[in-house]
Amino acid sequence: MASRSSSVGPGVEHRWFVYLTLAFVSVAFSATGPVAIIMTAARDAGLSAQQTSSWLFAALAVNGVSSIFVSWRTRQPLLFLWTIPGTLFVAPIVSHYGFGAAIGTYLFCAAVLIVLGVTNLVAVLDKWVPMPVVMAMIAALFLKYVVDVVHASVSAPLVGAAMLGVFFLLTWFEQRGRCPLPPIIGALLAGAITVSASGFSLHSGSGAWIATPVIVLPTFRLNAIAEMAVPMLITMLFVQNAQGIAVLRAAGHPASLRGITVASGILTALTAPFGACPSVLAGPSNAILVSAGTRGKHYIGAVLAGVMFVAIGLFATAYARLLATLPTAFVAIIAGLALLRVLKKSFVAAFSSTVPLSALVVFVVVLSGVSFFGIGSAFWGVLAGCAVCHLIETDRPASSPRR
Template sequence: MHHPSKAESKTNKAGPDPVPGGQPLFERPGVGPAGVRDFLRDIGLHYASNGVVGLAFSASGPIAVTLTVGSLGGLTQAQLASWVFAIFLSAGAATLLMSMIYRQPLGFAWSIPGTVLLGPSLQHLSFPEVVGAFFSAGVLILALGATGVVRPIMATIPLPIVMAMVAAVFLRFGTDIVSSTRADPAVAAPMVVAFLVLTAVPALGKYLPPVLGTLAVGVIAVVLSGRFIVEEGGPVLATPMFTAPEFTWAAQLELVIPLALTVLVVQNGQGAAVLRAAGHRPPVNVFAMCSGVFSLLNAALGGVSACVTGPTNALLTASGQKQRHYTAGVVYGLLSLVCALLAPTLTRFMLATPEAFVLALGGIAMLRALQQAFVTAFATNFTLGALVTFVVTISGLNLFNIHAAFWGVVIGYAVSRLLERQDHATA
């Protein structure tokens, strides 16, 4: 039986939703940092499994996207390995540090939309030019966080509108369950059945968390299918390398602002909204500054910008007691550091699994978060603005090389201010 400590029983005093001048630049945790004893007392099977699944998610689909973009952009194997090392190192270090200090599951990763927008850029820009843009974007993200402008901007946008953007981004994970089950029933169907049984029978789910059971059944299905084939050879441990940046106007104008907006609004916005929906008080300004610092670390090793992500934090808060969620973040952070060290081996291992396994696991793990996003977006006020946000984000609108999720929030908020004045007046 878990007995909350005095520090846990206090109300999280990170403060109310921020107003200009109402809070210090660095949001205070409100509780004392967690120590090793706290972690060992609070950790449990549910939280460990959430951390493992969060890592499995990050190490599969997002890594595949990173490798695809890098390979098509002409990066060498050494450059790709360094990129993977950097993003896991920053994700692990930032998550471990922040989760222990704030006693919240503050999961960091790297910008997948930012990675995707690099695809066309790498066709006509050299990699040193792109790395130069990584450095500039990191400085801009850090500067905007240090000025304190991020928190009041994010506080101005109603939560239903932000969660509608989250719902649109997360929707693909739900449809992936259907498509993977249809395309590869031998792997995906047993995973779906395992999740339904463990969720429907609480006595079983108490001893084997549904998502962890889904992962175990999926591994067995993959092995029995005989399709788990790992390429032999190649390095085992990571060998990070420094790429000297080149600062050119072409790369700076094309990439810096889209990368910064993707991190601060799309990625960090999703992460903060998911954490709020789970009952936490995420430190938005510290998020921004931490993203900037670790983006600079990533840039030094040829990696894309660091950020807080919605999917990762949704997985870390998928089950259990709120005051113990931070332990899932710690598990995820520690495993990320291990993955950084073993980046080449991990990459070969994850890419050896069938695509259906990755899609089904990610989709099933995200179902509760997707449900919560829809409920928050459309249950009360600002429903028209939320609907417009959802539709624009789903449409894939891409202006000025900036992700559709950003335009969804901007256009949805503008429509809401124009047509839902009563909701804003009573908010």
């Protein structure tokens, strides 16, 4: 009996180690480049340190607690985080209408998500918004931040050379199945070592470490909602949630489009008052969680990842101060590299489709930054792309590759 017990123990311990490792890698990925994007957006929006801390607290800790609960109840790895494309909409809205208008738009999105999920209208909308149109919008939004990698590398050549060199070296190994760690993590470590060697030292001072969540009163501005809600909802539904659902279904999990849409709405309503962008099913992070182990136990990795996110979120003030005091070039490079692969996939999905003209129209309009009636280019780009698709390339959307 003792020998039988001892033979089972190592196997159980090994499985737990696998899920713990997957959770750590998933958290390391999401808490580096994507958080750097939040910091960049918060800086561009002129948010205070307390507001940024509150945003990180909600994005990490509140989503972490929710992910633990949902994953445990459903026995599926349902890790919810924040929408990265949606993060890029924040600065223009805050600068034009104030932070409260952004929160009001988030809450509007939450209400729409819940209605779409409960009524299953989300399945109907899926037929009218071609994926190449959405991906072209994402490509135009992300392009600036990836281009900033070049500018940052020129301004800080040693840091840029180290981070880019390690990133592409690990990418070379990754494509051959021999990568020791994710390229983005390698670039982060290389940059940190180079920055430290150059004489930079972190001055923590006597500031607080614990998160400082604050409630932001929403204001519902029609122009702000019109400018941000439509592209925000499109990216949430047809890019991020769709990607996460595809990842889970490919791993054998019966992810529900309706259920995940409603969950995104509820979580968005919970995190928005603290200043956080809407919540979505995290595709890349969940892909890491299901990359090993057994299907029935994948939720363990999501639960462990949720615990880690809660821990980081509770110390959001210290984490935000750490990122804020790092050299601007370092943060810009890690944020741009985090978006590089998404940008590549967006270009491929948009321009190798059967509706390339529609994708090009979206890309050009969004990239122009044009604004009509106080509504930004992301909305007009999607509108123009859908119009061209359905009026000119009408016989092609049905055959274009979707999620």
